[in-house]
Amino acid sequence: MPSSMVGQTPSLTGFLKSLKQNDIENSIELFISLLKRRQIKNSRPCAIATTHLLLRVVAEPKRKWDAQKLIARVRNVGRRLIAAQPREMAVGNIVRRVLGVIREVAERDEDPLTDSEFSGSASPITEEFQRPALPTRFSEFSPLHGAAAMPHNMHSGRPGTADSVSMDLGGTPQRPALLSTNASYAGQGPPGTSLFSILQHPQGRSPVATPPPGTQSPVTGPSPSRRAIGGEIPEKLDIKAEVIDGIKELQDELDVVDNQIAESALDHIHSNEIILTHTSSQTVQKFLLTAARKRKFTLFHAEAYPNNHEATHVTILNGAQGEDDSDERWKPLTSLGITVILIPDSAVFAPMSRINKVILAPHAVLANGSLLAAAGASTIALAAKTHHVPVVVLSGVYKLSPVYPFDTDELIEYGDPSKVVPFEEAEFTDKVDIVNPLYDWVDCDLVDLYITNLGGHAPSYLYRIVADHYRVEDIDLNAKLDAVAKKG
Amino acid sequence: MAEQGGPAAQSKAVDESKVSAAELKKRAKADKQARRAAQKEQEGGPAEVAPATNGAHQEHLAQAQGVQQDQKGKVAHAKGLQQPKPSKQGGQEAKQDRGGPSQAQNIPLRSRAAPTAPSKELPKKDNTVVELLSHLYPIQRRPNLAGVSKDVHPAVLALGLQISTYEICGSSARCVAMLLAFKEAIQAYTTPRDTSLPRHLVSHHLSPQIDHLRSCRPLAESMGNAIRWLKKLIVELDPDKLEHEAKDFICEEIDRFVHERITVTDQAIAASARNQIRTGSVVLTYAKSAIVEKTVLQAHEQGTRFRVIVVDSRPLFEGKRLATSLMRAGLEVQYVPFSGLAHVVKDATLVLLGAHSMLSNGRLQSRVGTASIALQAHKADVPVIVCCESVKFSGKVALDSIVLNEIAPPEELLLSAVPEKPHTYPVGAATTAAVGKSAATGKDAPEDDEPAKLKTLHDWNSAANLRLLNPMYDITPAEYIRMVICEYGSVPPSSVPVVHRLANEGM
Numbered sequence A: 001m002p003s004s005m006v007g008q009t010p011s012l013t014g015f016l017k018s019l020k021q022n023d024i025e026n027s028i029e030l031f032i033s034l035l036k037r038r039q040i041k042n043s044r045p046c047a048i049a050t051t052h053l054l055l056r057v058v059a060e061p062k063r064k065w066d067a068q069k070l071i072a073r074v075r076n077v078g079r080r081l082i083a084a085q086p087r088e089m090a091v092g093n094i095v096r097r098v099l100g101v102i103r104e105v106a107e108r109d110e111d112p113l114t115d116s117e118f119s120g121s122a123s124p125i126t127e128e129f130q131r132p133a134l135p136t137r138f139s140e141f142s143p144l145h146g147a148a149a150m151p152h153n154m155h156s157g158r159p160g161t162a163d164s165v166s167m168d169l170g171g172t173p174q175r176p177a178l179l180s181t182n183a184s185y186a187g188q189g190p191p192g193t194s195l196f197s198i199l200q201h202p203q204g205r206s207p208v209a210t211p212p213p214g215t216q217s218p219v220t221g222p223s224p225s226r227r228a229i230g231g232e233i234p235e236k237l238d239i240k241a242e243v244i245d246g247i248k249e250l251q252d253e254l255d256v257v258d259n260q261i262a263e264s265a266l267d268h269i270h271s272n273e274i275i276l277t278h279t280s281s282q283t284v285q286k287f288l289l290t291a292a293r294k295r296k297f298t299l300f301h302a303e304a305y306p307n308n309h310e311a312t313h314v315t316i317l318n319g320a321q322g323e324d325d326s327d328e329r330w331k332p333l334t335s336l337g338i339t340v341i342l343i344p345d346s347a348v349f350a351p352m353s354r355i356n357k358v359i360l361a362p363h364a365v366l367a368n369g370s371l372l373a374a375a376g377a378s379t380i381a382l383a384a385k386t387h388h389v390p391v392v393v394l395s396g397v398y399k400l401s402p403v404y405p406f407d408t409d410e411l412i413e414y415g416d417p418s419k420v421v422p423f424e425e426a427e428f429t430d431k432v433d434i435v436n437p438l439y440d441w442v443d444c445d446l447v448d449l450y451i452t453n454l455g456g457h458a459p460s461y462l463y464r465i466v467a468d469h470y471r472v473e474d475i476d477l478n479a480k481l482d483a484v485a486k487k488g
Numbered sequence B: 001m002a003e004q005g006g007p008a009a010q011s012k013a014v015d016e017s018k019v020s021a022a023e024l025k026k027r028a029k030a031d032k033q034a035r036r037a038a039q040k041e042q043e044g045g046p047a048e049v050a051p052a053t054n055g056a057h058q059e060h061l062a063q064a065q066g067v068q069q070d071q072k073g074k075v076a077h078a079k080g081l082q083q084p085k086p087s088k089q090g091g092q093e094a095k096q097d098r099g100g101p102s103q104a105q106n107i108p109l110r111s112r113a114a115p116t117a118p119s120k121e122l123p124k125k126d127n128t129v130v131e132l133l134s135h136l137y138p139i140q141r142r143p144n145l146a147g148v149s150k151d152v153h154p155a156v157l158a159l160g161l162q163i164s165t166y167e168i169c170g171s172s173a174r175c176v177a178m179l180l181a182f183k184e185a186i187q188a189y190t191t192p193r194d195t196s197l198p199r200h201l202v203s204h205h206l207s208p209q210i211d212h213l214r215s216c217r218p219l220a221e222s223m224g225n226a227i228r229w230l231k232k233l234i235v236e237l238d239p240d241k242l243e244h245e246a247k248d249f250i251c252e253e254i255d256r257f258v259h260e261r262i263t264v265t266d267q268a269i270a271a272s273a274r275n276q277i278r279t280g281s282v283v284l285t286y287a288k289s290a291i292v293e294k295t296v297l298q299a300h301e302q303g304t305r306f307r308v309i310v311v312d313s314r315p316l317f318e319g320k321r322l323a324t325s326l327m328r329a330g331l332e333v334q335y336v337p338f339s340g341l342a343h344v345v346k347d348a349t350l351v352l353l354g355a356h357s358m359l360s361n362g363r364l365q366s367r368v369g370t371a372s373i374a375l376q377a378h379k380a381d382v383p384v385i386v387c388c389e390s391v392k393f394s395g396k397v398a399l400d401s402i403v404l405n406e407i408a409p410p411e412e413l414l415l416s417a418v419p420e421k422p423h424t425y426p427v428g429a430a431t432t433a434a435v436g437k438s439a440a441t442g443k444d445a446p447e448d449d450e451p452a453k454l455k456t457l458h459d460w461n462s463a464a465n466l467r468l469l470n471p472m473y474d475i476t477p478a479e480y481i482r483m484v485i486c487e488y489g490s491v492p493p494s495s496v497p498v499v500h501r502l503a504n505e506g507m
Helices: A012-021 A024-036 A043-058 A067-084 A089-119 A124-128 A159-164 A224-229 A232-262 A282-292 A309-318 A350-354 A377-386 A426-431 A459-469 A483-487 B002-015 B018-049 B052-076 B087-097 B099-109 B131-136 B154-164 B171-187 B197-216 B221-235 B243-274 B290-302 B318-328 B338-344 B370-379 B457-462 B493-505
Strands: A274-278 A298-302 A339-343 A357-360 A362-365 A371-374 A391-394 A439-442 A449-452 A455-457 B282-286 B307-312 B332-337 B350-354 B364-367 B384-387 B466-468 B473-476 B483-486 B489-491
Touching: A012 A024, A012 A043, A024 A043, A024 A067, A043 A067, A043 A089, A043 A232, A067 A089, A067 A232, A089 A232, A089 A362, A089 A459, A232 A282, A274 A282, A274 A350, A274 A377, A282 A357, A282 A391, A309 A339, A309 B457, A350 A377, A357 A377, A371 A377, A377 A391, A377 A439, A377 B338, A377 B370, A426 B318, A439 B338, A449 A459, A455 A459, B154 B171, B154 B197, B171 B197, B171 B221, B171 B243, B171 B290, B197 B221, B197 B243, B221 B243, B221 B493, B243 B290, B243 B384, B243 B483, B282 B290, B282 B318, B282 B370, B290 B318, B290 B350, B290 B384, B307 B318, B307 B338, B318 B332, B332 B338, B338 B370, B350 B364, B350 B370, B364 B370, B370 B384, B370 B473, B457 B466, B483 B493, B489 B493
Parallel strands: A274 A298, A274 A357, A298 A339, A339 B466, A357 A391, A391 A449, B282 B307, B282 B350, B307 B332, B350 B384, B384 B483
Antiparallel strands: A362 A371, A371 A439, A449 A455, B364 B473, B483 B489
């Protein structure tokens, strides 16, 4: 084990520090052991650690990547990480997101080569496929990014407009007015952008999109001139740099996810509401704090004994934790004038007839809209359903997993039985079977609304978000890669 | 005060002329104010120790008494030149004057005058009331014997303490214990000369005992039914019976009641319910119900092979006692905290629940958490059977758990060991914090080297808007209950009012 961790309780911060010093293989081993020993727990720390680790893996110095090798490498690392703790789904999610990033970068790289066969036009057209990047909220590697940028001329049937396109990044080209609009996307681009531009992808980009043949993909690149040269070596550096950029975007997303979720707090919480929540989730606390600044409501807080009750008590009395490393905490809700009522978990059914809303934070969200949350959530959700109380789930997209829950029992992790009955009571622990499940599976029927960093969605919409963020071929990391791809 | 100053002033007024009467008035007023100030200083200490709730009530009472006294003063000194004091000042004096006896009369209804004052730095204690359930406050527990009425029999005093501290817990147990204590109290009773036992016993001897028990903990439904039966019995006694015969008769009847309606009934219910447990059954139960325990033990003795899942919850951990007793009897027991309910209910084939009372609209009032158990079982298509003696059947109805409930002291929710302050690591604080309720941690004092001392639940008073809610019961809707087993047979929950009329009212 690396020497930098000696003398400290292993945790996320220690791991992140040690990443800078250790070589990659050691870091991977360290992370695997942290996962196995459950010294790193809960979705966000695992996601942050995975992102940093994969960044190191990709940014391996003096290593030149081409797309397929990079994909294989990340898949291997990802397989190991997931095998270390299969129930920590955030790890797998981040791995798949990074694979998606790599594939996207790879496809962009391939485009100039493949399309030159179709177009038959001169090489200047390859330069035209640079789209000036307009400021947009979407990650560069999200397919929604194209919605906000001015698309270039589509190759199909309009060669004439190629002349009017300006090459540099500043100019915005003339665009033939296309018919469809993309009103369905949250971030509205300038008028005239269309769904059509999103769908101009080569095969394999999105399982739900059927790209018309012979079309080009919208490309946004920070360095068009490099690509125009089209040599071997610049492409590889390109991939590495771009993938690193993509992973950094992921890191940024993880940092701001709580703030983005909290932005919609005022839309959902109103005055004199009585809200029920449980466990010490920081996302929920920040959501409620944002609402508490302007609205007065009452909060019933179930304490989630025996796994989370102390953290819940600390959060209620001292406030949510600030940034992961600091000692600073946010203000507690009670100091903002919100009445907080702490109840034991057995008492969630009793006041449910008076409760207006239930807010839960999941451990992981599954592809069909069901979720894994801290133990006790199933009871709360069922009680809410009985009383027709809406259940709102707050989760970042990084918690959304493309895995479908065929066997819900397999997803439950078990915790320390000594938290229920300490081992000092020898006779009891010897003869009685003590079970302490950490998570509950909550069916999608019981959830009314998901609020993610992309906004609010019904559970039935989550499959689309999964499709947007993950590639089909990445869902099963144990599958063999394409034979063709393996060659490259 | 008014009476003392009166005669002196009157004699003076008679002696002197009217002009100096005004002076006298002023002087007398000044004297009285000085006296009042002195008395206030003396008695101001003890009088103000009582917390606000007490004080508010006392003030109100004292004002009423002050008004009374003023009226007396007016009547007594109709000719006096002293003006009657304003009622407020009189009230204050009356309060100081009657501090002793009024406190003794008020205390049975409020139990907060205990000398043991926890770290109360806040002047107001009213911020512990949860507004939603304000009709269930103030919390009635009596941790000690301060200020108890002299009429309470020692057996009942002892019982009150045991009930208040959950030594005797469970509605059947409390009912039986109460009746046995009443037997002793009745035997110790002597009828006064000019009245008869049937007329006097209930209102003057039994009532203080009942009031005392009520102040220790709200009465259970079974206790209420038993008291109604007992009062009816006593009132219908033949007044010509000799006292000792009457008392012996009452005691025999009490024994018969306990035997018939609780002991034998329990055996009948257990015999009926154990037929529901078959080989390979997985019986799920919650907390500790005496009747369910009996059923399970009897089924085990019969030789049926089955296993039991015991679900438990904070703060009473009654399920642990049940699990221990079943384990000692040789049963296969699985023990889960309440959060593990969703996981184990899938394995269960039968849910057996005890009751605090069955309400007339078919709903079950039982330990808080029972409703969730029944709900999960209903969702998983596991039959829910309630074992309940008819003495617990009630004529009340309730639509939700807020209407009829009992709130326990919020201090019970505090973990007994002061937990180690959790480290402010981003990794879940629960992993590094102390484990379990009964685990003794090495550190009792907070770590001093942490820059920011985190508050624990023990500091809950310091957060102005924080409430701890510790309800004792909840109401399970009738749809989740398949069957209620009582001594009259196995009935659906809709038949509860019929059985209630038969058993508790039609006697």
